[in-house]
Amino acid sequence: MSSTSSSPRRFGNIRVGRRLGLAFGAIGGLVLLSAGAGLLAVSEQREIADDLTAVGGVLQEAETARFQIADVSGWQGLVLTDVAAFGPQVGLASDAYNRAGLLESKKAVYEWLDGVDTDAMDADEKAAWSELRPAWDFYFEMDDQVVAWISDGSPEGFRTAVESINGGEAGKGYGIILDIADRVETSAGERVEQLQVDQLDAQERATVLLGVVGALAVVLAALLAVTVSRSVVRPLGRVTGALEALAKGDLTVEPHVRTRDEVGRMAAALTTAQENLRSLIGSVVSSADAVAASSEELSASAGQIASSAEETSAQAGVVSSAADEVTRSVQTVAAGAEQMGASIREISQNAAEASEVAARAVTAAETTTATVAKLGESSAEIGNVVKVITSIAEQT
Known part of the structure; x- marks a missing residue:
């Protein structure tokens, strides 16, 4: 046999x-x-x-x-x-x-x-x-x-x-x-x-x-x-059948020709081409899956970026409120400074009358002390605002 x-x-x-x-x-x-x-x-x-x-x-x-x-x-x-x-x-x-x-x-x-x-x-x-x-x-x-x-x-x-x-x-x-x-x-x-x-x-x-x-x-x-x-x-019929299947997109039909003549070499080349195409299509499918996963990751990152943007917007609002408060505090400090300057001028002008106005000076000193204390609080608040701004700046 x-x-x-x-x-x-x-x-x-x-x-x-x-x-x-x-x-x-x-x-x-x-x-x-x-x-x-x-x-x-x-x-x-x-x-x-x-x-x-x-x-x-x-x-x-x-x-x-x-x-x-x-x-x-x-x-x-x-x-x-x-x-x-x-x-x-x-x-x-x-x-x-x-x-x-x-x-x-x-x-x-x-x-x-x-x-x-x-x-x-x-x-x-x-x-x-x-x-x-x-x-x-x-x-x-x-x-x-x-x-x-x-x-x-x-x-x-x-x-x-x-x-x-x-x-x-x-x-x-x-x-x-x-x-x-x-x-x-x-x-x-x-x-x-x-x-x-x-x-x-x-x-x-x-x-x-x-x-x-x-x-x-x-x-x-x-x-x-x-x-x-x-x-x-x-053998030519088998090669033709494999080519017709390939034309229809079917890469699984092989010619199954084992001779070493021209037809056999053509069939071997066709088999190699089918294997390469199957490998290429597999690689394309794997790449497509990777691209889909990357797209999902990008979508998740985009969502995180949107959340971060919203949080940044909220923190920007906080910063804006703090800035307004700082402005008001500065205005208060400026008013206190003007008042302290007026008091000092008044003390200078009325040095002669120090004894007379001692009580008034003591009162003025207490007022000044209170004002300075308030200025210290405003400065502390300004320091906190600056820390918040610095933290936001580091996050962005």
């Missing part, structure tokens, strides 16, 4: 570009495999076709051997006809038409034998073909013997030649050559039939091979395409 899950993960860790390159390379390999199978089938077909062509050449050579013996024997019969009609001197002359044709055919036979390519023949065919030249040599030896028999123009010689050609030694070479041609032709014909069967079998194998390889290539290409597309599309 772990190996099964780790293989797609390892595949997902490959970069997307390289992954696509591997996919296209694999598909190209499958195409090359299909092409190779097709070329193999074509090569086999071509090889069989070449073999058929070569064996067809062997058949053609066998047919040529048949044609050559028929041609030479035909000329031989015409020569016999000329000898019977015109005599041996005319019929056997080298420039006689039929005799010249036979000699030309003889020359053509040996030229043909020298040019025959036996590479396409099998061992049996080569063995049979090796008997062909001696058979032709025997045939032309017997032809020379036939010429010797008919050259004297006697009926006995002509009869001997005809009997030898029709069933004797002179005709034996004809039969040997035909037998060699038949054997080669039969063997080559069987090979052609077998090659045709092999060709049909090769065509069937090629059809099956191309069908199997083609189907396998299509299936593997489809599986590869699905695997590659899923390894890219699914």
Whole structure:
């Protein structure tokens, strides 16, 4: 189970570009495999076709051997006809038409034998073909013997030649050559039939091979395409879902992509961004709470300041009353001072009359004493007012 899950993960860790390159390379390999199978089938077909062509050449050579013996024997019969009609001197002359044709055919036979390519023949065919030249040599030896028999123009010689050609030694070479041609032709014909069967079998194998390889290539290409597309599309879908949730303000939806390709790195960056945003929003919320608490503290301080202002206002009223009282006291002291000055002047003026006015002086002294005592009280009150003002000044 772990190996099964780790293989797609390892595949997902490959970069997307390289992954696509591997996919296209694999598909190209499958195409090359299909092409190779097709070329193999074509090569086999071509090889069989070449073999058929070569064996067809062997058949053609066998047919040529048949044609050559028929041609030479035909000329031989015409020569016999000329000898019977015109005599041996005319019929056997080298420039006689039929005799010249036979000699030309003889020359053509040996030229043909020298040019025959036996590479396409099998061992049996080569063995049979090796008997062909001696058979032709025997045939032309017997032809020379036939010429010797008919050259004297006697009926006995002509009869001997005809009997030898029709069933004797002179005709034996004809039969040997035909037998060699038949054997080669039969063997080559069987090979052609077998090659045709092999060709049909090769065509069937090629059809099956191309069908199997083609189907396998299509299936593997489809599986590869699905695997590659899923390894890219699914992670992209998760990243897209996380981004859509982020656009709606939901920071809890994570992409959950663990690959190390471009999509994986993008998902990791998105996860980091979500964590940072959550941390930032938490910090903002904490700051907002701190600001709210500070606002409450400020409101309480503002209330205390207002109370202090009211108390200060009240104390200012007290200070104002005390100041008024001090003013009145000062005015009283000033009046007492003026009265004391008048008394002193009066004492100075009436020094002579001191004795007379002693009683009045004693009275005046008592009055002055009372006034001074009152002045002392006023001074004490002024000192208290000054202390209050000093205390208020220190509070403010």
